[in-house]
Amino acid sequence: MSTATTPTADAALQEEKRSRGKNFEKKEDLQLVKAYLVTSKDSEINTDQSSDKFWVRVWSKYIEDGNETERNFNALRNRFHTQISPSCLRFSDSMSIVLRHPKSGENDEDKYRRALEHYEATASSRLKTFKFKHCFDILKQEDKWKPHTSNADEPHQEVDGNCVEPTGQQQATVIKKKRRVDAERANLIQNAKRVKCLKSIAESAQLMAEHAIMSVDMSKLTSRQKLYYTKKQQEIIERMDYEDGEDEEGEEEMEENHDKEVEQ
Structure with missing residues (x-):
């Protein structure tokens, strides 16, 4: 042979x-x-x-x-x-x-x-x-x-x-690097979507828990339980007032900026 x-x-x-x-x-x-x-x-x-x-x-x-x-x-x-x-x-x-x-x-x-x-x-x-x-x-x-x-x-x-x-090795290196960058970018996008999804789930769970606290029938609770739920309800109300205040400040700032742009 x-x-x-x-x-x-x-x-x-x-x-x-x-x-x-x-x-x-x-x-x-x-x-x-x-x-x-x-x-x-x-x-x-x-x-x-x-x-x-x-x-x-x-x-x-x-x-x-x-x-x-x-x-x-x-x-x-x-x-x-x-x-x-x-x-x-x-x-x-x-x-x-x-x-x-x-x-x-x-x-x-x-x-x-x-x-x-x-x-x-x-x-x-x-x-x-x-x-x-x-x-x-x-x-x-x-x-x-x-x-x-x-x-x-x-x-x-x-x-x-x-x-x-x-050489082909140089071309392969460039292609490999591009694939790595693309993979990293895809992972970042995927992680961002995952974080956004988890945040949405957490917010939904929090709203459900707060709704349950605010809707509790105080007449059926003991004195200690009433004290607990009253405190929790007050915390929820204070947080909501604080968030509403931030939203109003943001809107006022946007209006001021808009007025300045119009004046210019």
Whole structure:
């Protein structure tokens, strides 16, 4: 039984010594883009990994999909960072301008043509010709390369190829943090509802108890019981008078504030 081997960093480093070979074909570009996206979204990747380690993983995925083994991970990185990504970022900015200034009766093909004209008029000589529509059709679904439709959005900026790649772990951390914040917010709301409910129950119970005290038939009570209920009834009446006084003060303050606003 044969065992499939996984490309290692050492193997990739050996491959780096080889020549780049023939030019990339469209299908290779597409597999490279897909390998990059899959690897960058892998939540098992450590956030402190180096750029080389990240691209070895991209290279491994690229090879697993049956592509050229003569391509080393550095060739893939250079292809993506110096050609595919910057070209697609710039074209995305051109498409953003087109989308923010639509023309009547324009279809998708017309928009693409206008975006292409803008791209070729503004791109550097190195990227003068846009050759990566096949890649852009995939990358435009991702936030980094997605065309902006609002003037408030900032233009895209290409990340230095030597920087550590944004990883799935980072994305997973952000998602995990958001879920935790949402859960905490939901708990606070739930607790507030619970406290409000308990307070309402307590107030209802208090009203029922006070109603029973105020409604007691004194003629059937002993002298000691009459003394107890008389005292309780007096406490209830005093509390009600106090609360009524607070309500009146609040109403007077509201009226005074209203009068001041009218005078101003």
